[in-house]
Amino acid sequence: MSNNRVTRRQFLNYTLTGVGGFMAAGMLMPMARFAVDPILQKKAGGDFVPTDKKASELSDTPVKVDFTFEQVDAWYKSKVTNTAWVYKDGDKIIALSPVCKHLGCTVNWDGNKDFKNEFYCPCHGGRYEKNGKNVAGTPPLGPLDEFEVKVKDGLLLIGKTRANTLV
Amino acid sequence: MFWTSKDIDEFLKQKEFIDTALVPLVILEGKDLGIKQSASGAEFLMSLTNFIEQQFKGRIVLTSPITYTASMSKEDIITAIYDELVAAGFKYIFFITSDHEWNRFTTNYDMIWLPSIPLGDMDEKVKQSVLSDQLRQVIPVLSSKWSKQ
Ligand code: FES
Numbered sequence: 369m370s371n372n373r374v375t376r377r378q379f380l381n382y383t384l385t386g387v388g389g390f391m392a393a394g395m396l397m398p399m400a401r402f403a404v405d406p407i408l409q410k411k412a413g414g415d416f417v418p419t420d421k422k423a424s425e426l427s428d429t430p431v432k433v434d435f436t437f438e439q440v441d442a443w444y445k446s447k448v449t450n451t452a453w454v455y456k457d458g459d460k461i462i463a464l465s466p467v468c469k470h471l472g473c474t475v476n477w478d479g480n481k482d483f484k485n486e487f488y489c490p491c492h493g494g495r496y497e498k499n500g501k502n503v504a505g506t507p508p509l510g511p512l513d514e515f516e517v518k519v520k521d522g523l524l525l526i527g528k529t530r531a532n533t534l535v
Numbered sequence: 536m537f538w539t540s541k542d543i544d545e546f547l548k549q550k551e552f553i554d555t556a557l558v559p560l561v562i563l564e565g566k567d568l569g570i571k572q573s574a575s576g577a578e579f580l581m582s583l584t585n586f587i588e589q590q591f592k593g594r595i596v597l598t599s600p601i602t603y604t605a606s607m608s609k610e611d612i613i614t615a616i617y618d619e620l621v622a623a624g625f626k627y628i629f630f631i632t633s634d635h636e637w638n639r640f641t642t643n644y645d646m647i648w649l650p651s652i653p654l655g656d657m658d659e660k661v662k663q664s665v666l667s668d669q670l671r672q673v674i675p676v677l678s679s680k681w682s683k684q
Contacts (some may be wrong), residue, residue, distance in 0.1 A: 436659050448589075449663045471545070471552055471593025490678070491594040492552055507552070 416518050416525040421454065423461065423519045430455040430464070430477040430487075430498065435526050452515050452526055453477055453487070455498070457534075463515035464500045465529050470507040487512065499534040511535040536596040537588065546596055553593065555677070556625040558616060559584050559600040560632035576633045576651040577602075583649070584631060586666045587673060595677075596625070605636075613640060627680055631673075647676055 417435040430453040439448040451474070452463040466474045468489040475496065479488030486503070487496040495503040500512035514534065516527030536542035536553060546553045559580045564573040581600065588597040598620075603612055613630065620628045630637070630644055633651035640646050649669060654662050 434660075434663060436663075447659055449659065468593060471549060473593040474590045489593075490674075491591055 416516070416527045418520070419524045419526060421524040422522055423524050424522060426454060426456045426461060426524075428456055432466075432477075433463070433524060433526070454517075454524065457499075461517050461519070461524070462499070462534065463517045463524075463526055464532075465513040465515060467513065468494050468508060469502060469510045469512065470494050475512070500532045501535040536592060538597065538599045542596065550624050553596060554626040555591075555595045555681075556598055556620045556623070556628045557584060557587065557595050558598045558620070558628065558630045560612075560630055560634060560637060561600045561602045562634045562636075563602050563604055565604075572651075575653045575655060579651045579654050580631065580633055582654055582662070583666055583669050583673075586670060587631075590670065591677070594681075609636065609640070613637075613644060617644065629677070629680075645676075645680060647673055649673070 417437055419433050419435045421431075421433045433452050433454045434449050435452070436447055436449045451466050453466055453475075454461065454463045456462070464487075466476075466487075468475050468491065470489065470492060473489050473491035473494075475487040475489045475494065477487055478484060479490060480486075480493075483495055485498060487498075487500070489495070489506075489508070492507045494508040495506045496508065496512050497503065500514065502508040502511055511532040511534075513529040514532050515529055518525040518527065536546055561577045561580055562573050563577075564570055577600070584597050584600075588595060598616075601612060601616060603609070617628060628645060629647055630640075631647040631649070633649055635648065637646055638648060641648075649672065652665055652669070654665065657665065
């Protein structure tokens with residue numbers, strides 16, 4: 369009977385090791401996470417994301433194509449739908465990022481009736497030509513980024529962004 | 536921009552361009568029916584304001600949502616928040632909510648009121664089109680203020 373009794377010393381040993389271990393874990397875990405996180409993080413748009421746009425439907429006028437992936441924004445984790453402006457230049461499919469190179473608003477094709485056949489940014493009036501080239505004298509200092517594209521089974525796939533290759 | 540250190544750094548550098556604050560007002564209820572409704576309302580408002588942020592990242596700072604209960608004084612909440620944001624240097628301050636109790640503040644503040652739509656079970660594509668529709672209601676409110684200078 370007395371063999372099973374936990375002595376005071378044993379009790380303290382157990383609990384203190386327990387608490388100490390817990391505290392150590394509390395300190396080490398965040399450090400480990402900081403170290404590992406960048407590797408574990410899946411880059412948004414790192415792979416090709418399918419859309420339901422048929423490649424055969426594209427024309428030389430840019431159209432909005434949505435695609436959805438997981439993203440963590442500040443405290444809010446969600447599925448995010450992004451947009452690309454997609455058109456055809458001859459046989460080549462061009463997909464431009466809608467993110468304004470000034471401060472990141474979303475640009476629209478033909479977004480302002482005073483500037484036909486251009487991308488227009490509603491925030492500070494940034495403008496871009498169809499190939500994404502920024503119009504001098506408006507706030508943006510560079511061209512719109514371009515998405516990598518692929519066609520699979522007739523459907524458009526959208527990949528990573530890269531610097532504009534058309535301008 | 537979001538209410539994050541990185542985005543706020545950007546705001547501090549670019550106040551001339553990032554001149555608008557958007558403040559979600561979200562009611563929290565704990566009882567019976569209220570709890571589900573308040574959760575669903577918050578969900579809607581968070582999705583919508585995130586979408587607005589995406590469209591107007593370079594001009595709008597979306598603050599962290601202001602959560603309150605029915606018993607808290609709306610006057611106190613809104614004046615305190617407003618004063619802080621004025622002190623921060625925002626030229627335009629919009630509040631956005633689905634709680635119609637805020638309607639009586641529309642004369643003194645820029646209040647965007649939208650009926651809450653339950654997004655919970657919606658498929659991502661449907662949800663996106665609902666949000667786009669709602670965004671279309673919000674844009675004229677923003678741009679009419681902006682164009683007044
Ligand atoms: S964010 Fe597009 S012009 Fe400023």
